Amino acid sequence: MSDNSSPIVIGIAGGTGSGKTTVANVILNRVGKQRIAYLPHDAYYRDLHDLPYEQRAAINFDHPNSLESELMTAHILRLKQWEAVDIPVYDFSIHTRTEKTIRVEPRPVILVEGILIFAEPELRKLFDVKIFVDTDADIRFIRRLERDITERGRTTDMVVNQYMATVRPMHLEFVEPSKRYAHVIIPEGGLNEVAMDMIIARIEALLQKMD
Numbered sequence: 582m583s584d585n586s587s588p589i590v591i592g593i594a595g596g597t598g599s600g601k602t603t604v605a606n607v608i609l610n611r612v613g614k615q616r617i618a619y620l621p622h623d624a625y626y627r628d629l630h631d632l633p634y635e636q637r638a639a640i641n642f643d644h645p646n647s648l649e650s651e652l653m654t655a656h657i658l659r660l661k662q663w664e665a666v667d668i669p670v671y672d673f674s675i676h677t678r679t680e681k682t683i684r685v686e687p688r689p690v691i692l693v694e695g696i697l698i699f700a701e702p703e704l705r706k707l708f709d710v711k712i713f714v715d716t717d718a719d720i721r722f723i724r725r726l727e728r729d730i731t732e733r734g735r736t737t738d739m740v741v742n743q744y745m746a747t748v749r750p751m752h753l754e755f756v757e758p759s760k761r762y763a764h765v766i767i768p769e770g771g772l773n774e775v776a777m778d779m780i781i782a783r784i785e786a787l788l789q790k791m792d
């Protein structure tokens with residue numbers, strides 16, 4: 582838990598395509614980007630540039646071990662000490678990190694997003710507010726199919742095969758059970774105005790306690 586002088590840490594989890602980024606964007610816009618340090622867990626997929634493309638493509642990216650969560654944990658702890666961090670930049674089309682990093686400055690709110698952030702005990706214990714975006718699997722799959730083809734350089738076959746081989750089983754094993762750790766479960770994600778109003782009010786109240 583944060584004390585009155587350290588930033589508030591908010592986690593947004595939920596399955597692939599559930600609407601996590603949409604919820605994060607509502608918070609960023611309504612609370613104000615200038616008050617938020619934003620960390621997507623996706624940025625912390627392990628650097629696999631030493632492996633050939635075919636081997637990288639075969640990795641189970643829905644297992645907790647595919648992410649360098651220990652680096653994210655270290656970054657959150659530094660942001661809580663009001664220190665800036667340089668986060669990796671990941672390229673989904675080639676399944677590895679780029680050589681670039683992005684500087685994230687410390688802010689009163691640290692906003693963390695990812696499918697597995699509540700499945701990792703070391704990460705989970707850092708959150709003051711835990712939000713789980715709950716969306717039916719069929720809707721999530723359709724969204725993912727569209728997104729992976731338009732934004733992540735995938736074919737329909739690649740998306741379907743990956744979904745059946747790893748995305749779905751890992752969702753059932755790790756993501757769905759992590760819902761039990763959430764303070765709030767939001768159906769409809771960022772378009773659920775009632776839930777978003779309540780979350781924003783909570784964040785504003787926590788920020789006022791810091792002033």
Ligand SMILES: Nc1ncnc2c1ncn2[C@@H]1O[C@H](COP(=O)(O)OP(=O)(O)O)[C@@H](O)[C@H]1O
Binds near residue numbers: 597602769
């Ligand atoms: N409540 C919603 N209703 C309809 N479409 C939505 C909703 N929430 C998100 N989307 C759309 O679904 C897609 C995936 O949403 P996104 O927030 O990127 O999910 P995630 O970050 O969980 O993978 C995006 O195209 C987004 O615009």
Ligand SMILES: Nc1ccn([C@@H]2O[C@H](COP(=O)(O)O)[C@@H](O)[C@H]2O)c(=O)n1
Binds near residue numbers: 676
């Ligand atoms: N090289 C990679 C790395 C990750 N993925 C998939 O990303 C999904 C998580 O991101 P969301 O934005 O959908 O939450 C996860 O389900 C991984 O399968 C990938 O396809 N390739």
